[in-house]
Amino acid sequence: MQKKRLVVLTGAGISAESGLKTFRDSDGLWEGFDINEVATATAWRKNPELVLDFYNERRKNVKNVQPNSAHIALAELEKDFNVTIITQNIDDLHERGGSTNVLHLHGEIFKMRSVQDESQIYRINDEIKLGDLAKDGGQLRPHIVWFEEPVPMIEIAAQMMKTADILLIVGTSLVVYPAAGLVNYAPWQIPKFIVDKKLPTINSLYNLTGIEKSATEGMKEIIGLIKKYS
Ligand code: APR
Numbered sequence: 001m002q003k004k005r006l007v008v009l010t011g012a013g014i015s016a017e018s019g020l021k022t023f024r025d026s027d028g029l030w031e032g033f034d035i036n037e038v039a040t041a042t043a044w045r046k047n048p049e050l051v052l053d054f055y056n057e058r059r060k061n062v063k064n065v066q067p068n069s070a071h072i073a074l075a076e077l078e079k080d081f082n083v084t085i086i087t088q089n090i091d092d093l094h095e096r097g098g099s100t101n102v103l104h105l106h107g108e109i110f111k112m113r114s115v116q117d118e119s120q121i122y123r124i125n126d127e128i129k130l131g132d133l134a135k136d137g138g139q140l141r142p143h144i145v146w147f148e149e150p151v152p153m154i155e156i157a158a159q160m161m162k163t164a165d166i167l168l169i170v171g172t173s174l175v176v177y178p179a180a181g182l183v184n185y186a187p188w189q190i191p192k193f194i195v196d197k198k199l200p201t202i203n204s205l206y207n208l209t210g211i212e213k214s215a216t217e218g219m220k221e222i223i224g225l226i227k228k229y230s
Contacts, residue, residue: 004230006081007164008074009182011088013171013196014215018065018093024173041148044141049130055142056127059109062091063125070170070215071097073223080230081166086157088172088179090144103160105153105179107144114138154178161185166229168222169194171215174202191229193222 012022021029037043038054075098077083085094085102090109094102112128114120116138124140132140145151157179161167167186173196174180184204186192192208194200195218199210209225211218 003080003082004165005163006077006083006166006168006226007161007186008083008085008168008170009087009172009179010074010085010094010170011172011174013173014070014087015065015068015089015091015093016171017068017070017214017216020061020065020091020093022171024175035147040146044146048139048141052128052130052142055109055144058090059124059126062093062109065091065093067093067097068216070219071099073219074170075099077223077226080227084160084164086160086182088176103153103157105145105151105157107142109142109144111143112140113143115141151178154182157182158185162187165190166226167192168226169196170218171196172200174200193225195219195222 016022021027023030033054038051044051071093074083074085078100083101085099087094087102087104088106090104090107092110110123110125112122112124114134114136117136120134120136121143128140128142134140161182162185164186167183167190169183188206190207192205193211194208195211195213195215197212197214199212202208211221213221
């Protein structure tokens, strides 16, 4: 029998217990940094060095942490479900946790690309410096979607949402669009679950069960609830 399709939308909250800061919590990244100085296309034009330093630091942080039991629980659900993870996270903790089908909406911290030919994408483990050039002579930049930039994978992600038999949302404040709007592409009647230590307000979703717990604790509860649909 064909496995049911479980589509999962994740955000920074799922990596918080691994030691990576979220963006908008009290101790979040955007408390310490000005988005407009480090995470917009304008910032890149104005001060590329500052932007490179910001992502070089984040790359170092991701290298120093491990996936947590929430990441691993999602990977284990692949035994019972056809799992697709749509993540807003640029870390590789889903993949390191064992998930095999992960779509990164906002880019990946261990990738870089040319500012000229954007299809020239390379792996990067350490630092990108000003003057580091791609084969086409273009300055290398983090392969990240900054504010003011389009989200190239959004159409594919919306198509995936439409095929869901079950929707699970973990650790996202659902305030950044177009990512947050993806939940509305899930079929109206399907069972939906959200895990967050502080549940965001969602009025538009029918058949939604909220679990106001940390990602690791919430996933333990979710496993039992979701398995009955397999
Ligand atoms: N367990 C579960 N949820 C948690 C935990 C935890 N341990 N810690 C924090 N959270 C929740 C918060 O309550 C919040 O709802 O995770 C969410 C984090 O929200 P944001 O910081 O806004 O992160 P996210 O939703 O991923 O941001 C979206 O914004 O800054 C941009 O591009 C960036 O991809 C990012 C996008």
